[in-house]
Amino acid sequence: MTKCLLSLALSLYGVAAACQGAYHVAKIPANLKKDAIAVVRNEEQFFDIKNLGAGQFEYKIAITILNKAGDDFAEMNEVYDKFSNIYSIKATLYDASGKKVKDYRSSEIKDQSLLSDFSIFDDNRVKRLKFVSVNYPYTIEYSYKQDFKGLLYFPSWRDFKGYNVSVEKSSYTIQKDKNYQLRYLTSKGLKTDSVTADDKVQYKWASANKPALVYEPLATGIDKISSWVKASPDQFEYDGSTGNFNNWKSFGAWIYDLNKGGEKLPDATKQLVQNLIKDAKTPKEKIRALYNHLQQNTRYVSVQLGIGGFRPILAEKVAQVNYGDCKALSNYMKALLSEAGIKSNLIVIGNDMPSLNREYSSMGQANHMILCVPLTNDTTFLECTSQYKPMGFIGNSNSDRDVLMITEDGGKIVHTPVYTAKDNYQIRKTKIDLNEDGTGLLKLESVYGNAQFEDNFDNTLLEPVTLRKRIIEGSPIPVNELINIKYTQPDKSLPVLTEELSFKTNKLLTKGGDKLFLVVNQINRKEHVPLKVEDRKTYFSVPFSYNDEDEIIYTLPTGYKVEFIPQDVTITSEFGTYTAKFAAKDNTIVYTRTQIMSNQKYPPAKYNDYVDFIKKIYQADKQKAVLAKTL
Template sequence: MIRAVLNALALTCLCFPVAAQDFDAGKIDPALLHHASFVVRKDDTRFEVKSPGSAVQTCTYAVTVLNKNGDPAAAFTEYYDRSSSISNIRATLYDAQGKKVRDYRSSELIDQSAISSYSLYEDYRVKHLEMNNQAYPYTLEYSYTKDYNGLLNYPAWRPLAGFGYAVEHSTYELIIPEGLNVRMHKSRDLATDSIAKERKIRYRWSAKNLSAFEPEPLSAGLESVTPWVQISPNHFVYDKAEGRLNNWQDLGKWIFDLSNGGDQLSAEKAVLVRELVKKAGSAQEKISILYNYLQQSTRYVSVQLGIGGFKPIAAEKVSQVSYGDCKALSNYMKAMLKEAGIASNLVVIGAGLPSLKRDFASFNQANHMILSVPLGKDTTWLECTSQQQPAGYVAHGIADRTVLLVTEKGGILARTPALNPEKNFQRRQATVTLLEDGNAQIKVNTTFGAAQYEDNMELLSSEPSEQRKYLLSRYAAINPELESYAFKQPDRARPEMQEDLAIKAIKVLTSGGDRSFLTLNLLNRREAILPAIEARKTPFALPFGYQDDDELTFVLPAGYKVEFLPKPVTLESEFGKYEASVTQQDGKILYKRRLRIQDKTFAPGKYNDLVEFYKKIYQADKVKAVLAKSA
């Protein structure tokens, strides 16, 4: 993972606050209590840059917790590494009337490693203080000073970054020396106060009385409706490495220079690479062979130590130890391709994050690295940390993103391929043999593609007990008794997997007098609908677009005939298209259903239209056929 620079902490003692604000919870504006579990009373940050590689940050924060749901907001948590330190921490607890209950001692803070479970090396630590107060409301106030010795980013300001809380007062002051330029990216209409004095430039942003937002389904975030600012330096120093960051080209050049020369293989490994690809008939075949070798011979671990959070481990070292992080494995793959005569580029990307902002270069928009292999008019993208994904498959967490190619001439913005709904497919065929007692024997074959393959591929390596548990949950609507089940990936070169099942389902046919009723969509019904929201505030989007195709053949019990079949249904909107049809032939009923959903981001005002679209699908999924016994 490309390093997100965290804070440093060197704590010696906790002191008493210098002065206390009036934290009487009864004086909070009632408008701020609506939808809120806690209210931020003050959130003041001052960030003074001394030089391209050093800065001092002072923070004061106070939060009033209204109920148990707000308890996590009262925890003091600060991270540190070897590039920063923290001092002058003060923490005080107040009761509902704003009277001081107690000050916290340094011995009450927990200091522990913050190494990630997937990391081998990290130098992060965390200092943590958690409240155990049972009387609501209560207020926690804390303050601290943080010194930075190495800077890539300046703190962003997002006074209201999540749902369920309100902000009474928040300020952010940035102080930089004259001649040290910065770039800003901020929310629409956000006012910036600035003044030049004593050879320093001071910028200030503030917000007051920001009401809480109630959580909204499928929300794409609060960025369009709350104030925020991001700041990036044009000149930085980190871990003794200096660089310019006027644009993406600068950032790409800095990373290229860090990694340059690290894509050399040992003589023995070079011989092995040439041997592996000597019979390959095309560049694409060479890529697949070497990618499969990478998957089989290495494993992913995270390495986050100083500049090592950005500089890949040398390819020769990865070859020796058989592990590395995303940078190291991508660089190792680059070295093997180079030995095979194929050029490639490291790629900086935000996995699970929005696209890089084309007009605002900064380090904190990315967290991952992959590899790009240009082949004429086509490009192969390689996720070098996965031991399962096929060569060239672009996962939905990095698909359709603006990314940064790292080249000798600097960074070049590019776009990863999109996964359209047809690629993210689920294709199911099932034969349902109906029995006279109302039960059924069902054989199911389902193929999952692309994003739906990703969502299910963990089952390929799961224990049988976990597979069984998952299937019982997935098909709970038909009360399944699993007779056999299997998961497989027929072709490792394709992002597809199959699920084969034999199920006994209980009471598929329900009786009413001398008639029997059959719900036709047994296996892929929409079982719930979204709640309507009046005056929705945030835009919304689905994780990815997809297309489901279901074809069920019902074999009727002897002596039964079809008395009624529902008419075909077509529902179409800007969100997608639903089609279902039913036909009868030779003692069988054939049910077909297709649902195609788009993955666009929609304006808040469109949300209730989506609710209505899903409601119609919900109703269409419950249609029944009517059977009767032959005379």
């Protein structure tokens, strides 16, 4: 009887297991559900390099969406252009048990242009499908094939799709002829399996059982803890162009050849250049005159058509239509300078991306182009897409990185300007006249430099109503009545912005018995301390180095004197320095505060030390003075 019952139980277990689909949520290991909004159940990438100019990509992915927060990952968005095509698309929705709910028809998959708001010409299109389920969890699965005509780059791979997304299985395989030359770069410690069969070589990479990553404050990205592969051809063919990517010099030579003959200007534009520079006495003055002309008479639009995604529009064309993308406008500026007898070089750069890898050249490490004017003892970089940036200021997202200078001898790695804490300054002077009821009248003057200029500049472009709302809502001091707002850029050639504010405040003083209490730092203080993170995974950094200097002068209410002011404070660490000084004289309190921060990237183990540093600043910023009535 016992044997019969055991046999029946095993039989029923087998039936139940058979009823569970491959994507049953119960099959997800518990460690992959922790902190996860979605789980990559299986991802397979296979790239077959057919020859120098052709390849086939096969892709398949299944993702289980655990809750509503994961719905953004229930999408297919696959991009192609006239040099590739996507076909054999299959898409399926499964319920929590892994049971098929729906196969999507081809008519439900949208095929649309990827045209952006700032792009008027773009070859890119997208195959798009949004999976929808009202019940959670659910699983989406899709696959497709894509043929490439022209190989400037290969599909890349990374196991993590984002924060709070764990990985059950993910893999990438590249297949090539044994005589075909390629290069690849992998994350640290990732194993590369190489298999040779007949005349084919396969490189394989895989990742499995990776718990979800939770976003950590000030994280600089997840590349250091992801598994990833970037691969690139050496020689290539694309849209009738050939080149070699085996080093940055040859990469730059290809870009240089693409641009040959692209700097010709119409006769009328040549004459305009001569008129613009006729009174200039130095090369710098000539550059400024021509750069101002560029900013006032052209606008940025994106152009992504075949090789045009890499070759600038002719300068002659830009002169006629007065628009272009970053390549076209940089090349146009280069042509204007050439007419003025000034040599310049195009710069390939990763805007808001890491530095180029000096030892590994490839497409995909850059997304932007600017211009470099190498004068004797003075190299000037120009951001040619902005109508507002002063000459020589390229912005925080372009600064302090290795970039590629395009020369007649090929590519050359150079470094863009570094904006130090001293450069990225905020200097502020504030006067507050206090009333006995705790309210006050505030007058504030701030000066912002470089990165802080950039952060605040859009205030100058806002409509008055919008600006007033932003100021009132963003003020650290409660605004009772806003009297005046003024932003000016005193010298258009410098990245410096001034701000003037005046307003009546709500109550700043609190009363206790016959005493009044004042939090002395009312303007630029730390309002919270980040939580410590145990076993942190990611590197961290503040967005940019900066130097904040504040001075606040309080005029006391009539009939009151200072009974107590805090002691001066100095805090020093590898992350930055902080000083606060307090002084009382006659009927005033003078408070000065300086905070200098470094944007160095720090390892995860140092984060809790950073929190301790911020906590000390937070406490120092909360110190109070005590006012008492005069006899």
